[in-house]
Amino acid sequence: MNHLWTEEAVRLIAADPDRIAELFPAAGREVGRAPLAPDTDPLGLTAGTTDDVAREALVGALLRALPPEEAAAELADLYRYGDDAEQRGVLRGLGAAEASGSLAASADPTNPDEPAAADPVVATGLRLVADALRTNDPRLVAAALGPFAAARLDQHAWRHGVLKALFMGIPLDAVAGLDDRADAELARMAAGLIAERRAASRTITDDMTRLAAGHETPSTTDPTED
DSSP: OOHHHHHHHHHHHHHOGGGHHHHHHHHHHHHOOOBSSTTTOTTOSSSOBHHHHHHHHHHHHHHHHSOHHHHHHHHHHHHHHSOHHHHHHHHHHHHHHHHTTOSOOOOOTTOTTSOOOOOHHHHHHHHHHHHHHTSOOHHHHHHHTSHHHHHHSOHHHHHHHHHHHHHHTOOGGGSTTHHHHOOHHHHHHHHHHHHHHHHTTOOOOHHHHHHHHHTOOGGGSOTTOO
16 A cells, blocks of 8 residues: 555645645555455455545545635535545545544534534535445445444434445445444344245345344344243
């Protein structure tokens, strides 16, 4: 991985944030697109790719260099006009920013009565995550279910994102915050997916059974058992 190029790109963006428009698309050419864990994660769904890591750093530099309103607009443009790798880089960049504590403090996403965050970067990020979760690109869906979604998506949207990942065969290891946010309703949904696939004689993955069994609802428990 060409760390020197990334470091220089970060410095350039800090001095002139407009440079991200040329540097962000160039990341794949400059640092490569290889998966970080080729033996276990050849598509980079969980660990990501070399250009993912570079673009995470560029998003971080942009967020530090611009006020929230301008940074949000720039991220929206990078996603809107970027190819799938660049869109994934925006999503992973938001996830890295979330994990590092660079974004505004979040409300409790599991509580529907909590007000939505007013921070424009967060609001834009939520729109981009929602867009990615509507696609059929497994790498985009996996990137959308990173730390940003774990902290910011409401429970209903998050559950459906996880279920889509299951349906698409995306490893649950790609879903950030799964152990903290998985609940009985998600287990019920996973059990429903298993029932549908079993009826259609389709493959049932270990991840499906893991999620369905991990949070049993009272209705799945035999009342005669002690």
